[in-house]
Amino acid sequence: MVQMGIGRGTADVVGRRTELDVLGGALANLDRGTGVAIRLRSAAGMGKTTLLDWLSTRTSRTVIRLTGSESDAQLAYSGLASLMRTLDALDVNVPEPHAEVLADAIGSGSTQGQLTVGAATLAALAAAGEKSPLLLLVDDAHWVDEPTCVVLAFALRRLHDEPIVAVVAERPGAWSAFDSAGFETIDLEALDIDDAIAILGPATHPDVAQRCLDAAEGNPLALLEIARTLDDDQLAGRSPMTSDLPVGQVLRSFVDRIKALGDEARQALAVVATAFDSSARDIHLAAKDFAGADAALAATDAAGITRQTTTSVDLTHPLMRTAIREAVGPDQIRDAHAAFARVVTDPGKRAWHLASAVTGPDESIAGALEAVAMVADRRGGWSAAAATWERAASLSPTVPQRHRRLLAAGTSRWHAADPFAAISVLDEVVSTCDDPLVRSDAIGIRSEG
Numbered sequence: 001m002v003q004m005g006i007g008r009g010t011a012d013v014v015g016r017r018t019e020l021d022v023l024g025g026a027l028a029n030l031d032r033g034t035g036v037a038i039r040l041r042s043a044a045g046m047g048k049t050t051l052l053d054w055l056s057t058r059t060s061r062t063v064i065r066l067t068g069s070e071s072d073a074q075l076a077y078s079g080l081a082s083l084m085r086t087l088d089a090l091d092v093n094v095p096e097p098h099a100e101v102l103a104d105a106i107g108s109g110s111t112q113g114q115l116t117v118g119a120a121t122l123a124a125l126a127a128a129g130e131k132s133p134l135l136l137l138v139d140d141a142h143w144v145d146e147p148t149c150v151v152l153a154f155a156l157r158r159l160h161d162e163p164i165v166a167v168v169a170e171r172p173g174a175w176s177a178f179d180s181a182g183f184e185t186i187d188l189e190a191l192d193i194d195d196a197i198a199i200l201g202p203a204t205h206p207d208v209a210q211r212c213l214d215a216a217e218g219n220p221l222a223l224l225e226i227a228r229t230l231d232d233d234q235l236a237g238r239s240p241m242t243s244d245l246p247v248g249q250v251l252r253s254f255v256d257r258i259k260a261l262g263d264e265a266r267q268a269l270a271v272v273a274t275a276f277d278s279s280a281r282d283i284h285l286a287a288k289d290f291a292g293a294d295a296a297l298a299a300t301d302a303a304g305i306t307r308q309t310t311t312s313v314d315l316t317h318p319l320m321r322t323a324i325r326e327a328v329g330p331d332q333i334r335d336a337h338a339a340f341a342r343v344v345t346d347p348g349k350r351a352w353h354l355a356s357a358v359t360g361p362d363e364s365i366a367g368a369l370e371a372v373a374m375v376a377d378r379r380g381g382w383s384a385a386a387a388t389w390e391r392a393a394s395l396s397p398t399v400p401q402r403h404r405r406l407l408a409a410g411t412s413r414w415h416a417a418d419p420f421a422a423i424s425v426l427d428e429v430v431s432t433c434d435d436p437l438v439r440s441d442a443i444g445i446r447s448e449g
Contacts, residue, residue, distance in 0.1 A: 012050075013047070013050055013051065013054050014191070014195050014198045014199050014220060015191050015192065015194070015195035015198070016047065016051065016188070019040075019051060019186055019188065020051075020054070022038065022184070022186060023038070023051060023054070023055055023167070024058070026038055026055075026165045026167070027055065027058055027059055027135075027165065029165060030059065030061060030133050030134075030135060030163060030164075030165045031061075031133070033133065033163045034160065034161065034162075034163065035129070035159050035160050035161070035162045035163060035164040035165055035166070036160060036165055036166075036184070037156040037157060037159070037160075037165075037166040037167075037168070037181070037183045037184075038165075038166070038167045038168070038183060038184050038185075038186065039167075039168045039169075039170070039178055039181075039183040039184065039185040039186065040052075040167060040168070040169040040170070040185075040186050040188065041169075041170060041171070041172045041185060041186070041187050041188070042171070042172070042187065042188035043171060043172075043219070044171065044221070044250075044318060044319055045219045045220065045221030045222055045250055045317070045319065046188040046190075046219055046220065046221070047188055047220050047221075048139065048169035048170075048188065049139055049169065049317065049318070050220075051167075051169070051188075052065070052137045052139055052167060052169060055135065055137065055167060056135065056137060059135055061132065061133045061134065061135055062090065062128075062132045062133070062134050062135065063134075063135045063137065064083070064086050064087075064134065064135070064136050064137070065137045065138075065139065066079055066082060066083055066136070066137070066138045066139070066144065067138075067139040067140055067278070067314070068138075068139070068140040068141055068142065068143030068144035068145075069140065069143050069275075069276070069277075069321065070143050070321065071274070071275075071276045071352065072143060072144065072145055072276055072277065073143050073144070073145050073146075073383075073384065073387075074145070074352060074384050074387045074388060075145055075276065075348050075349065075352070075372075075376075075384060076145055076146075076147045076375070076376040076379045076380075076381025076384040076385065077105055077106045077117075077145065077147050077148055077379055077381065078145050078148070078276065078277075078348070079144040079145050079148030079149070079152075080102070080105065080106055080117075080121065080147070080148045080151060080152075081106040082277060083124075083148075084102055084106060084124065087124055087127075087128055090128065090131065090132075091131070092124065092127050092128045092131055093127055093131070094120075094123060094124045094127050095123055095127065097120075098119070098120035098123035098124060099120075099124075101116055101117060101119075101120040102117070102120045102121070102124060105117045105120075105379060113380065114147065114150050114151055114154075114380050115154070117147075117151050118150065118151040118154030118155055119154075121151045121152065121154070121155040122154065122155035122158055122159070125155055125156075125159060125162070125164060126159065126162050126164075128164070129159070129162040129163045129164045130162075133163035133164070134163065134164045134165070135164075135165050135166075135167075136156075136164060136165070136166040136167070137166075137167050137169075138152070138166065138167070138168040138169065139169050139318075140169065140170065140318050141168045141169060141170035141176070141178065142170040142171045142174060142176065143318075145381060145384055146177065146381060146382075146383050146384065146416075147379055147380055147381040147384070149176070149177035149178065150177045152168075152177070153177045153178050153180075153181040156168075156181065156183070157181045157182055157183070168183065172187070189218070190217060190218020190219070191213065191218045191219075191220055191223070192213075192218075193206065193209055193210055193213060195220070196209045196210070196212060196213040196216075196223055197209045199220060199223045199224060199227065200212060200223065200226075200227050200230075200235055201227070201235055203232065203235060203236050204235045204236065205235070205236055205237030207237060208230075208234070208235055208236070208237050208241065211241065212226050212227075212230075219250070221250055221317065221319075222250045225250050225253040225254075228253065229253075250319060251319055251322060251323055251326075254305075254317075254319060254320055254323035254327075255323045255326050255327045257303065257304075257305065257323075258305065258323055258324055258327035258328070259327050261299060261300070261303060261305075262296070262299065264290065264291060264292040264293075264295070264296040264299075265296040265297075265299040265300050265303075266324075266327065266328045266332065267287075267290045267296065267328070267332055267335070267336070268287055268290065268293055268296035268297045268299075268300055269300055269305060269306070269324045269327075269328065270324060270328045270332040270333055270335070270336040271283055271286050271287045271290070271293075271336045271339060271340070272297075272300070272306055272313055272315060272324070273315070273320075273321045273324040273325060273328075273333070273336070274333060274336040274337050274340060274353070274356070275313075275340065276340075276344075276349045276352070276353075278312040278313050278314050279311070279312065280308070280309070280310065280311050280312050280313050282340065282343060282344055283297075283313045284297075284313075285343040286336065286339040286340045286342075286343050287339070289335075289339040289342070290335075290339070297313065304316055305320055305324075333356075334356065334357045334358075334359070335357075337353045337354070337356040337357040338353070338354075338357040340353040341353035341354045341357060347368070347371070347372065348372045348375070350368070351365065351368035351369050351371070351372050352369070352372070352388075352391075354368065355368075355369055355391050355392075355395060358395070360395075361395050361396060361397035362395050362397070363395075363396065363397050363398075363401070365395055366392040366393075366395040366396050366397075366401070366405070367392075369388050369389075369391055369392035369395070370388075370389070370392045370405065372388050373385045373386075373388035373389045373392060373408065373412070376388060376412075377408075377412060377415075382412045382413070382415040382416035383412075383416045383418070385409075385412040386409045386410075386412035386413045386416060386418075386421070386425075389405050389406070389408045389409035389412060390405075390406070390409045390425065392405045393405035393406045393409060399432075399434075400435060400438075403428075403429050403432070403433040403435065403438050404438060406425050406426070406428060406429050407426070407429050407438055407441055407442050407445075409425050410422045410423075410425040410426035410429065410442065410445055410446070411445055413425060414445060414448065422445070422446070423446055426442045426445060426446045427446075429442035430442050430443055430446065
């Protein structure tokens, strides 16, 4: 998802004084016409999104927001495509040779290397900065497709002389294209007791606040959810607290909130959760398959689960997507995917929606996924290609087709420098395939490790 404008509304930040100073300094740089790239890292619920919201409300400059999702990660250059659509809407004049490279990359699948696409991305962002100082916010970067992250890292570390401030927020733990980009990195730490009281309320007894803080492990989102479960007397220490504080159970709190909604609102949430981006147009079109869609989406806004604008329908927190899937169940999720498959026009998105809507083998869908995987391979999106090949293999109605696609998946895994996953995939081909040529190819690729 890419959001244009000045942000999502007000954003209250508790604590984080050092972080706010650094981010405020970045905005001051933007006003002076110079750029910087900053990386925010923390576990879910520690406040990355809130800090991005705060940033977007503190500037009158152009704001572009790119937010990754688990679904997007399997579509090579899907993030870059969203970014370029937004630059186009802003009438950014990208130099023609670079515009052609980018159109090729996000269209039929460029055979050019990521260095070429990265240079074109650099030129596009530089052109945007020439038109107007730009604040680029990348939320949930761990779920933005890998090829997009690679070319963004290449471009952003070369834009310090341009009026562009970029803030990339992601979870730690896994490999990231931004690991070696040289960005200033801010690791969000746990909140302290004063911050906890600010969240729980000024009348909160310090002992109660400390117990809540320990239960939440300093996580502000967990503290907010704990506050929802306690009344004024419990917070003030006048009545005993429940013994089952939701330690690490923020997700469960979200699930309970979703289950309390009506059937139509839950189905509308299933549509939002299965979208590959937050385009209001596609979400409303898909939701029209179900009764009362507009009113249902309004109810999810009122419940604090979604946030709607004229161009997007966003979830208020990344964990909401997982909570929705758990709350509504697999049947409603499949129905939502089927609805999207009827309205989206992008072949890659349509193929993945179709694949997510079925429960058994289907060669037509497997073939559509194969075409998407081949494009991802050409783009150098090896991880996305491998996941697509594997899903195509799982939908293959015949054993030879399954083995052929697993061989392709294993090859993509090797290219993605993921040898353990590659071996796991190729072992099935080696141990069960009767075709000597396919089996020989699998053995050859596996032996490269």
